Amino acid sequence: MQRRNERTKWLLYTLLCVAADVIDTFLSNAVSNRVPYESLQPSDVDDLSDEEIQELAKKAPRLHSKHAVFKLTPGTIAKVAQDMDEDMSDASEANALNLIFAKTTIPVPRVRRVVEFKWERDYLIVLDYIKGPTLAEVWPTYSIWQKIGVAFTLRRYIRQLRGLKASPSTPPGPIGKDGPRMCESPIFGRVRSRRGPFASYAELTSFFNKGAQLAYDFWHKFPKDHPRRETRFDDSEALVLTHQDINPRNIIVGEDGTLWMIDWAWSGYYPPWFEYVAMNCQLENEEDRGSYYKHWDLLIPFVCGPCFEQEKWLLYTMGGLQFC
Structure with missing residues (x-):
């Protein structure tokens, strides 16, 4: 009976996803998708030198007490890159955002500068400041239809991300020009969330x-x-660009209602089903912190597709990953 219920649930979500994609394709052809107007405007840091930006960052107030994110100027924020590898020549989060800005219509903060931040011995990413509350703040006020609208929008974003496929020679994990990088993901578990680097997709598969x-x-x-x-690790599809931390805290509702996706620090090339499992993992983490987003769990299989079997496989595997 349980197996039958699981298949019914999978079939229902699959049909909903197919129907949504058909509608989305039709609407995308009928309506021109454009980059949000804000992202095309000049920035108030364009004329500043790297040294001036560093000095501003040293004095700038933090937007979050637990994260190295600063309010740099009225129109920008700055955040310290979270790459875990030493001696990298670029910042992977900035690389991901630049790729998304160039190849999709997903609203993301535009990267204005990347400067060496000697104070933190890392790179400082200067981004557009997006005005508006987080989705976490307004979610309790949303009607069921507004929540469904959010789900449709996020599914459209995920479809675009999955169109950004890695080449066969591209290693899994964060995007960079210096080769494989250390990966951080809720997929690896709470005890040891950082693994790798993995030189190839085959190496990632072998690890799991x-x-x-x-x-x-x-x-x-x-x-x-x-x-x-x-049963084996599902590597049947190509690696695609994956956010890995999609939750209401990391979505800003713009003044015109646009949903902006922020905090791409964990992004990289991973199997498509990683997004589904990561969304569920992050929901559990949010609930452990005392946050509750009604109906969010029901929307995840629609947003990412119902990857129930892959998630079940991973749950069976967790006990062994801590010894790898």
Whole structure:
């Protein structure tokens, strides 16, 4: 009975996704998608030198007490790059945002500058300041139809991200020109969320399959003929650009109602189903912190597609990943 209910749920969400994509394709052809007007305007840091930006950042107030994000000027913010690798020649979050700005119509803060931030021994990313509340702040006031509208919009964004496929030679993880980078993702678990770097898609697959076998042997103690041992990490689709931290805190509702996606620090090239699992993981983390977004859990399979089997496989694997 449970298996039948799961298949019914998967079929329902799949049909909804297909119908939504058909409607979205029709509307996209009928209406011109343009980059938000704000992103095309000059910035108030355009004429500043790198040294002047560094000095401003040292004195700028933090927007968040727990994060290195500063209100640099009236029109910009600055955040310290979160790359975990040393001696990188670029900032992966800025690379992702520049790619999205160039290749999609997803509203994201435009990267204005990337400067070496000697104070923090890292790179400082200067971004447009987007006015408006976060979706987390206004979500309780939304009607069910407004929430469905948000889901449609986010699904459109995810479809565009999945159109940004990595080449066969591109390593998984953050985008950079210096080769493979350390990956941070809720997919790897709460205890050790940073793994890699992985030189190839095959290496990422091998990492997870090894963790699965360890979990089956020592955590679940499955017999050798258990059917679960025949399942493998799903690498059937190409790596695509993935946000990995989509939650109401990281979406700003602009003054005209535009949904802006922010905080791409964990973004990179991963299997498409990572977005679904990451959204669920981040929802659990939000609830652990005391935040509750009614109906958000019901929208995730629609936004990302119902990746139920991949998530189930990963849950069986978690016990072994901590030993990899």
